[in-house]
Amino acid sequence: MSTHAGHPVRRADVCAVAVADTFRGDGETLANPIGIIAMIGGRLARATYEPDLLMTDGEAGLIANHEAVPAKRDRMVETYNPYRRMFDVVWSGRRHVMMGATQVDQYGNQNIAGLGGTPARPKTQLLGFRGAPGNTINDTTSYFVAVHGPRVFVPTVDVVTGIGYDRASALGPVAARFHEIRRVVSNLGVFDFETPDHRMRLRSVHPGVTAEDVVAATGFELVIPSSVTTSRLPTPDELRLLDDIIDPEGTRYTEVPDPT
Amino acid sequence: MSPEAYPAPKDKRLTEDEAVGRLQSGMTIGIGGWGSRRKPMSLVRAILRSDLIDLHVVTYGGPEVGMLCAAGKISRLTFAFVAPDVGAAAVLEPHFRAARQGGAIECTELDEGMLLLGLHAAAWRMPFLPTRVGLGSDLLLANPGLRTVRSPYPGPGGGEGEELIAQPAIGLDAALVHLNVADERGNGAYTGPDLYFDDLLLEAAEQRFVSAERIVPVGDLVAAAGDVTRLRVSRLFVDGLVTAPNGAHPTSCDPDYGHDEAFQKAYLATAKDPERWDAFRRDWLSFATEAEYQAALAARPAEGAAS
Numbered sequence: 227m228s229t230h231a232g233h234p235v236r237r238a239d240v241c242a243v244a245v246a247d248t249f250r251g252d253g254e255t256l257a258n259p260i261g262i263i264a265m266i267g268g269r270l271a272r273a274t275y276e277p278d279l280l281m282t283d284g285e286a287g288l289i290a291n292h293e294a295v296p297a298k299r300d301r302m303v304e305t306y307n308p309y310r311r312m313f314d315v316v317w318s319g320r321r322h323v324m325m326g327a328t329q330v331d332q333y334g335n336q337n338i339a340g341l342g343g344t345p346a347r348p349k350t351q352l353l354g355f356r357g358a359p360g361n362t363i364n365d366t367t368s369y370f371v372a373v374h375g376p377r378v379f380v381p382t383v384d385v386v387t388g389i390g391y392d393r394a395s396a397l398g399p400v401a402a403r404f405h406e407i408r409r410v411v412s413n414l415g416v417f418d419f420e421t422p423d424h425r426m427r428l429r430s431v432h433p434g435v436t437a438e439d440v441v442a443a444t445g446f447e448l449v450i451p452s453s454v455t456t457s458r459l460p461t462p463d464e465l466r467l468l469d470d471i472i473d474p475e476g477t478r479y480t481e482v483p484d485p486t
Numbered sequence: 487m488s489p490e491a492y493p494a495p496k497d498k499r500l501t502e503d504e505a506v507g508r509l510q511s512g513m514t515i516g517i518g519g520w521g522s523r524r525k526p527m528s529l530v531r532a533i534l535r536s537d538l539i540d541l542h543v544v545t546y547g548g549p550e551v552g553m554l555c556a557a558g559k560i561s562r563l564t565f566a567f568v569a570p571d572v573g574a575a576a577v578l579e580p581h582f583r584a585a586r587q588g589g590a591i592e593c594t595e596l597d598e599g600m601l602l603l604g605l606h607a608a609a610w611r612m613p614f615l616p617t618r619v620g621l622g623s624d625l626l627l628a629n630p631g632l633r634t635v636r637s638p639y640p641g642p643g644g645g646e647g648e649e650l651i652a653q654p655a656i657g658l659d660a661a662l663v664h665l666n667v668a669d670e671r672g673n674g675a676y677t678g679p680d681l682y683f684d685d686l687l688l689e690a691a692e693q694r695f696v697s698a699e700r701i702v703p704v705g706d707l708v709a710a711a712g713d714v715t716r717l718r719v720s721r722l723f724v725d726g727l728v729t730a731p732n733g734a735h736p737t738s739c740d741p742d743y744g745h746d747e748a749f750q751k752a753y754l755a756t757a758k759d760p761e762r763w764d765a766f767r768r769d770w771l772s773f774a775t776e777a778e779y780q781a782a783l784a785a786r787p788a789e790g791a792a793s
Contacts, residue, residue: 286679286680310682310683313599317617339624343587345628348586353578354567357598359619359621359622359623362623363621363623385628386624387624388623400641400645401621
């Protein structure tokens, strides 16, 4: 891979800019990426081409810092945003959340509640619905998956916590007018739903990954464009920001290690 | 009327066991805090040593849910998540999972915002509040009692009124919350990052219990809390007041103390084997009083006293 700022671009760097690009065009929106690389990528978007984004400290504040996880005493708080206040933002439509997913399916349905059994009594209990139903019916939503595999990218999720395009379509255009699943970013590539029936499409493969690799790691039929593009590399300035300001500890490399 | 004939103000001071003595098996109990943050654990410990059973717990769940499940106290749980919040990664609550997977508890599963609306509806004495949260999701399968309602007003563009979820009121028989500081009458304040939903839980409940790290004289609460905007619990909505220093242990009570990570890890590990849970319950959850629990904590060797 090409070299910027003195070190080769690694897979996690590509993931971070792919996450950042998910927030491109959002303007003065609460960008709410949840997770290590998700947060790093969101901070990168704000530090570069989306300066008006608002972002959380993961607790009760919206902060101006570029560091992914600034120390408490260093936080530059823009506003107080306790949990209850978050619902005001979510229900106002002024948020783009990036969640994780234990399962995600071809229409972008997400599951974080349970595996097997029935929704009323799962065989394996996970976290719960958390805020996923409210996030997906009210705001733009994206997902980040650190380990792309056929048990995560499944034909149909066991429990629909975050609603995908088939569920939104069944609700009709009025009820679903605020629904958008913009992107899924994984350690292998970037995916969107920009197809006639909103099935998941391979948008780009990360450098070093082939479309065949992605297909083999996906449990349903992806829409594959006739020519598959490669995810972009960070610019030298983006890599400098990641290395020096946003994630100097390199936590992104623990979440997505380089392929062996 | 002579001054000596005037009634005295209510005395709401209780011990944990007196507060829990006012509860009954089968009740719906709201528990304050969020995840592993500012949970009213001294009151939960009093429930654990009581003979109460068949409780319906409503909460943004943390380790108290797992402990109450493991002790067989819960028959129903209303929740949006249960997360013990230990370490860098969000982990799952093993005792809660075992209870749910084994069918030991019935569940009313909600989105976090629906729980807020259900408490608001109860607090405002409304039968339900409308929301689009939940539409299209499997909440309607997980929670088959959930109903929709059609707006009587025109929809966007003058069309038919929108169909919305009617989140029913979540009325509580009792609410238990833990705050940083309260005054002697039962007015309370939080000094940490977030009140969470504690005021709403109290307002949604018939019987309302507050435990607090410190109790100060009436008139001193603003100074004790640092700012009047932190006085978010009124004695209007408090029936019982418990002095409970370190009462949220092992959960956090910022800025007074963080969570006791070593203790919580030890607790989570008890799910691996019933004997370990029995030993944990015997060693830590069977004291006759909260004071004995706190004394045992204080007497731990230094390496055992975590975070």
